[in-house]
Amino acid sequence: MTKDSETDHDHTDHTTDRTDRVATAEATVPPSSERTTDLRPGADNCYKCTACDTSCPVAEVDDEFPGPKFQGPEQWRLKRSEDTDIDESITSCSNCMRCDSACPSGVPLSQMHNTARGEYVEGMSKLSREYVRNRILANYGRLARIGSRVPRLTNFVMSNRVTKWFNERLLGIASEREFPAFATQTFGEWYEERGGPQIESEDRRIAYFHGDYSNFNTPEVAKALVRVFEAFGYEVVVPEQRCSGTPMFANGMLEDARRAAEFNVDTLSALVEEGYDVVCSCTSCSMALRQEYPELFDFEGTEQVAAHTYEALEYLRLHEDLDGALSESEVDGEHPELAYHAPCHARNQGLHRQALELFRELDGVAIEDVGDSCSGISGTYGWKSEKYDYSMEIAEEMFEHMEDADGTTGLTECPTCAMQMEHGTGYEIDHPLEVIEKAVV
């Protein structure tokens, strides 16, 4: 060892405290226990490998979109040193979070995007068409509460050509899209009508976070969850709840998201206290509760709810022998060939292969993966007139693989991926829980 380095050594020893903190910030992946709302360590972790940019489905088709690396660490750094406004291109990020699963260095890209988008939207004119349209799309659940009171009338109006023309011209909502029909009976109404939980249990109890879509539009998915969990001996309670916030994050409506999240955390944390785990049937809902809430908010109980939130299949695989149950059952011919699309948000939770793994072992069902592309709709992204074409271009690969599949039934956990799959192919789209219901109930 040279004299120089020895001097350096002595010198640095005095500053161990400070440098140890830096060393932590540079650690591989910040474990969830070290998660922070401070974006500095994440920005510093970026070594500009561009894995995020090359995994971004929007950047692949929209040449105006600079990509996640700019939206995340680079923009964050620009903001630090000068008084720079958030670039408008942040509104083109669809919040699919593919960048998160691509980054080899633990940069919290989606958290940076959510934060930047919130800041950008704060500065937007509240009277602009884009703001009004985005607010409406982000708050779909509030409108659904009203619309579903008179489902037949709402369905008639929303599928009306005049309404579509009006939406396109006045609001910038793509007229090519069919508004999802409201069910004549919501899941909540059904659940109440059947008299709530059919099983009471001290050690097997879950609180079902169904989200708005399966409540108002696809109650058969929510009913399947209840029946499947009851078949495994679970008490299923359905607490009052608001939108998970996913479409609000994606549109930078952080105040709306905050209100919804606070309500949900308040209700769910009380149940977690009583020994209930929170279970979601939508992978974006589970993503919001367990990742986005703690990244963006700090209400009392946020971490506790996150720590007890699961996606439905994930929960049953961990706590029950779902694999065993399925490999011993069979489904009669109703589901000949399922074309499965894994939602991007399932990917980030390590869940994007579970339906394939489970159903490959299930007799009477054939399942085919339609590839690893994004479905392109990303919640509200594909509903915007100016994004519709990009949305369909992103989905092209998925549509092709679906067309190549033997059957005409699609399968996915995500309600908006399902909309896109149906929109592009005309297939009927099921949820994995509906298949499990047929096998084990």
Next chain:
Amino acid sequence: MAISEDVVVIGGGLAGSVGALSAARTGASVRLISHKESTLRHASGLIDVLGYPNGGEQPVVNPFDALDELPTGHPYSVVGASGVRDGLALFDEITGDLYVGGHTDRNALVPTQQGTVKPTARYPRSMAAGLASDDREMLLVGFESLSDFDAPLAADHLEAAGVPFESRGVTVRFPADLRADAKLTRFATALERARTVRALAETIEPHLDGAERVGVPALLGEDDAAAVRADLESRLGVSVFELPGGPPSLPGVRLADRLFEALDSAGVHVSTGVPVVGYEAEEDRITSVLVDRGSHAPHPYHAREFVLATGGLVGKGIDSDRNGVREPIFDCHVPHPEDRYDWFLDEAFGDHPFARFGVIPDDELRPVDNQGDPEFENLRAAGSVLGGANIAAEKSGSGISLATGTLAGRLTREAI
């Protein structure tokens, strides 16, 4: 308790992928857990076995002749020449016509985007026409907005390296409307449209001037690369090849995709997006690895045998801070000098001790403790997490991954 397989492989790079494929050969159930998308997406796509055994100036002609020169404790000394051959054979089987080089033991010399010549054992078919041992006149074509690759400089650099052919470089405008900072992937996607290939051929054609082969950065298509290159070749009437470069690397993406297809058709369960953060053990056997799932208590994945293929210091399979160097999942023994000023040399390109840091395997690839005994009965290690090799200097990373991954997979399935 329900998530359970015969074998769990941790790490989705080259070593982990071939480890999983090798383990799955006789029908064992295998799960591969990868924290993120494969880091192969950043790799050049070249499969080096051994280029510079002792940091010498001249590459070795035949890696198999130089295996004996390697220091004791090198992973190749554990697997032996037959282990290297087994690894390459499995790779050839998996990659099929995507790769060439298997006709000989000798190193091929592949020109890179930097204008260097890299000794390598296997290379993508798309690079075959560029070999430096071929004496045909070469034209390198770069694109204005792709500043990573300077074609005239690379051509000069090749000539200065003494290649047996004339080499020229030209920079042209890419014939598609791409933003100024567009990534390679956008060029690749643009070239999957026939009209862009036609326009590119028209752009290059006036510069040919007798050149018998044309090299471009590796961006000739992503999913349909062979067809894009064939189309360009037929329009230009000369051979076309790709030059390997840094990330994002399409040859790396294509290799990662091919490995994933192989894993999927072998029935290997693949979990990505979640890191392995710990394990559970009974006496000297690991019973499960624990996977971080957001805020949760880590979830267990049970298996009878485990393979550690998490990479080295760069891949984060080996972690360090100023207090020491460690293997973060199982805390396997990683020998290193106590004084961190002994971890490196003053010369930037010296033979740094840190380059060889990693776990030490026994003759069955089980990481051993400081007494030389296996840390666990049922844990094997493969790839860059193994110590003893300076893979960057030797150009041996892929070969070590293939050889140790293949052997670890075989020993694992034999142990079940």
